[in-house]
Amino acid sequence: MTTAKGTAAKGAAAKGTAAKRAAVKGTGRVTIREVAERAGVSVATVSRVLSGNYPVPPATRTRVLRAARALDYVANAHARALVGGGRNTVAVVLRQVTSPFYAQVAEGVEAEAATHGWLCLVGTTGGDPQREMEFVQLMREEGARLVILVGGVVEDDAYRERVARYAEALDAAGSRLVLCGRPAPDPDLPVLVVEFDNEAGARAITGHLLSAGHRRIVFLGGLPGNTALDARVAGYRAALAEHGLSEDAAYVVDCGLGRAAGLRAMTELLQGRREFTAVVAGDDMVAAGALRAIADGGLRVPEDISVVGYNDIPLAEDFSPPLTTVRTPAEELGRAAVRFALRDPEDAAGARHLLGTHIVVRGSVAPVERPS
Amino acid sequence: MTTAKGTAAKGAAAKGTAAKRAAVKGTGRVTIREVAERAGVSVATVSRVLSGNYPVPPATRTRVLRAARALDYVANAHARALVGGGRNTVAVVLRQVTSPFYAQVAEGVEAEAATHGWLCLVGTTGGDPQREMEFVQLMREEGARLVILVGGVVEDDAYRERVARYAEALDAAGSRLVLCGRPAPDPDLPVLVVEFDNEAGARAITGHLLSAGHRRIVFLGGLPGNTALDARVAGYRAALAEHGLSEDAAYVVDCGLGRAAGLRAMTELLQGRREFTAVVAGDDMVAAGALRAIADGGLRVPEDISVVGYNDIPLAEDFSPPLTTVRTPAEELGRAAVRFALRDPEDAAGARHLLGTHIVVRGSVAPVERPS
DNA sequence: AGGGGAAGTTAAAACGTTTTCAGAAGGAGG
DNA sequence: CCTCCTTCTGAAAACGTTTTAACTTCCCCT
CATH class of the missing domain: 3.40.50.2300 (Response regulator)
Structure with missing residues (x-):
């Protein structure tokens, strides 16, 4: 392995990037305050323009937008999520992304989430229940509204207890649990099951x-x-x-x-x-x-x-x-998991959706001449 | 949810407010306030115990932990990130997760991030620059400390300009950009390149x-x-x-x-x-x-x-x-990307790491009898 | 001329944490 | 007995948004 330093000899390599950061403020992140100041309005007005859920007259609107553009303002997602009571996030938990099948499911989830403007977090467990629990916990902290557990599993007592705990905890927080291709341990649990037939x-x-x-x-x-x-x-x-x-x-x-x-x-x-x-x-x-x-x-x-x-x-x-x-x-399985969960929030307890499959005939089957 | 009356002998006033809030909006999410109330301490103490970066005497410590456990308290990651100036997050951007090669890179990133206790976000673009830009923007809002762009690409002017913009914006926010298997358009840009030879x-x-x-x-x-x-x-x-x-x-x-x-x-x-x-x-x-x-x-x-x-x-x-x-x-490529980026924060501008490869001989090559 | 809206804007109160600053309690040393 | 640390704890100030409630103007209507 070679470590080739770039042409640092050019001297002005850093190009004052660090300096710019220090000059603006301690953190280097532009806040809504500075936009408001530059536009000559209050933060409330800026927020209204940027979040877009309140009418603002065109004149002020453009003034704010110009200021935001000029400062390269980027909203802080955490602050937003904090006051807004969470952010639209869906989490997928897989055994591994390298399995072609799981990867396609994840892609479906991600694609469907994206069409709704939701963020998609992917976690892998390697099949370890411990890591699964940690990830679900992380998603609770994150405030994910939808947690999708993907992939077949041996249904033992530990599994049943684990999933029951997830389901109740997530339900209590107003989130939803979807099991993709794995069974619900108890039909009364607030989970949604989506799987192939x-x-x-x-x-x-x-x-x-x-x-x-x-x-x-x-x-x-x-x-x-x-x-x-x-x-x-x-x-x-x-x-x-x-x-x-x-x-x-x-x-x-x-x-x-x-x-x-x-x-x-x-x-x-x-x-x-x-x-x-x-x-x-x-x-x-x-x-x-x-x-x-x-x-x-x-x-x-x-x-x-x-x-x-x-x-x-x-x-x-x-x-x-x-x-x-x-x-x-x-991929359709992943999409369906998101779609069903989002479509009907009250559909939760014990609902189960079965997706159809079909045969693809290629060259690995030949007829038998003399059936025994 | 039970409101523990009388457990807090002192601070009747504070308890009143918290109880009222809990009663009024039973949103379902337990906050640090309620844990404090149940443990009979202030929120500051609870925070100190839970975040663990301040010594607290064992007696109070166990009392707080017991209360947190009993209420099934889960910290709000957004609030934490807000005050803490962001959270340790690495974002990977791929063309698609279903490609076995990209999937392995993503797995490496995720695994390495996990060992450092970082959260890993995966985004796919389908090769569309527009979606790439949107995702990078999203990661800026999210405050990701590390953004890894994976996968070969045709290096045209649009690409160069795009990456330059990412690099400067992320650098200004104190984040880092890593290019995995794709070139840096300009050696002076604050990016890290990790790729195979x-x-x-x-x-x-x-x-x-x-x-x-x-x-x-x-x-x-x-x-x-x-x-x-x-x-x-x-x-x-x-x-x-x-x-x-x-x-x-x-x-x-x-x-x-x-x-x-x-x-x-x-x-x-x-x-x-x-x-x-x-x-x-x-x-x-x-x-x-x-x-x-x-x-x-x-x-x-x-x-x-x-x-x-x-x-x-x-x-x-x-x-x-x-x-x-x-x-x-x-997978090693993904791990290396994270490792290098985390190891030496000042290594950024123009650094380039080349990873070695080796031949795997199987059965698709035969010697030629009469070399022409 | 005065009252009543509407329209546009803002100050301030959340949201749930961490962290700073300061106060209280309890010993030790003079 | 007073002072001075140490150790523990709590009130309050951040963090960067959104949203609520209130406050101006300005205009129209009687």
Whole structure:
């Protein structure tokens, strides 16, 4: 790593920036007072012009605006929020921004918030409940009006208690809690749930395999206790049942999510004695791992094994072969979370919105010649 | 909410006002006043205990803490920031969070900020200068101490003027501007630049191809005016020159970045008459598009054409074949941006830090039997 | 000519903290 | 016993806005 100092040799590098700061005042920040003084009016008038929620005659108006422009006045958001009883802020809490799916949700939240002129704060937890709690606390101090918790989670007692505490605390402060893709521990809690219809999606994609003649289908990526995955597993089972398959036709590998998990689980599966012709992956990253394991095992997709994923991440069409998967419009999930929460403040207690998904057919599924 | 009567033996007058206020406007938010009242002390004492920057005897201390706990008191961040002259905040501005590379940078910034106890705000622009300006303005109002602009950009006059304005405005307010992966328009400006050594990285990966015997190498994904890409092109040319190739051995396709651009440009290239055995892609997404185009064209990688990428995005090892690329530790870039900016406040004007990169060899490069 | 609005403006009171300044209580030293 | 620290605590003054209530003008109407 090189540290290359700029051409400080030019001498007038600082260009009097520091001096200017010292000259104006101690802090260097222009306040509404100075604008008022320069415009020859009171601070109240300046405030009215700038906040724009009170009529001011054009003459004074332009005078104030000119002064503000000349001084490069910038309002202090904290002072504003203090007197205004808070500022319009929405906070999103994610496990990590680097996950393509979560990132899209965050982008949706941010975009929707922006259209309403709200500020959007993003926090990551890395899956650590401790950090989640700290961030929620921070958002309480910040006065966020909307806190959105994103992402599936194992629903244990600690989780239930935690979310109940958030919900009550935020509700008491007049804020709202939205759970995106995770369950409400108690239907009476003042939270809003927005999530995809995981069961329907999994049923549809499993049905797609069944229609192609597959009868021995493995679900790879179960995670007992995680409601999103549990719902997908339920959908998978439901599809099998619909096609008249018996209960023990279902085979669920609880390897959890992530590329590494999929790779490992698929490798083991290939070495085992269980026969199968198709795989439903818990999500696209699991599918990515599975594809690699299959290729490493010397088999071909879809000729030997068909594979489908879940979520349709941006690179799914670049997998080899391009992945047939379930498209979950993640950005729309984020937008919807904000929209629902803002639309109907009284909608809070126990409301639940399910968003639809659809199948994207690419090249990772082939028909079976002789259905067994 | 319960109003604790009689707990405060003294100061009946003060208690009356506070109680009245609490009773009148039951907004739901507990203030420091109510904590003071319940603990039987003044607000000053409560503040001292809670902010922790003044010694308070244990007895009073626990009494205050107990009261705060009992009322579930949460400090108002805005009031705090107002009197404290701002709050420790760092703002990151990205083109989009859904880009894996940018997302990693953001994660690095967030992580590093968190270790210092700073709040991290993320804004996206979608590449629109207008939105960039709006967000920077918002951060000025917010009083962010550190604004980090991330991502390559075409350096035109509008860009230069914009950044100069940001730099001066932020400097005047005592804040700092960091440019991550984009150039400083003027070495005298009070900005800090942190970026990867793109030229060295491109030189190294091109050298890797040259060592494998390739002599006809195309650079796919130039974007004239974008300093990051320009530097990579320069590195590519430098490597060719180092290996004794003439100037016109270089062939740069200025198709810009993104998977779609790579797909289109590569398709055209395959239909053209230019001969080549290897491709250096401007980044991994371009490489993804190129791989697809090559596969669609009925050719194989790396047997027929070798391909290398840039950035090593998480899914690069799942490309078909796994992509040989340049690893740019994006998260480290984000961390470094914060670290450098916080470490030495006087380091500002014109300082520039270059971060190193290294090659990751996978399966997309094969040796050439008969170097032409 | 005097009263009543309307229109335009301002002084001052919030908002919830931190911090300064000063007072009170309690010992120690003379 | 008085004085002088020390230690603890509280009243009040910031911080930079918005908003309320009041105060001018000025004009119109009777």
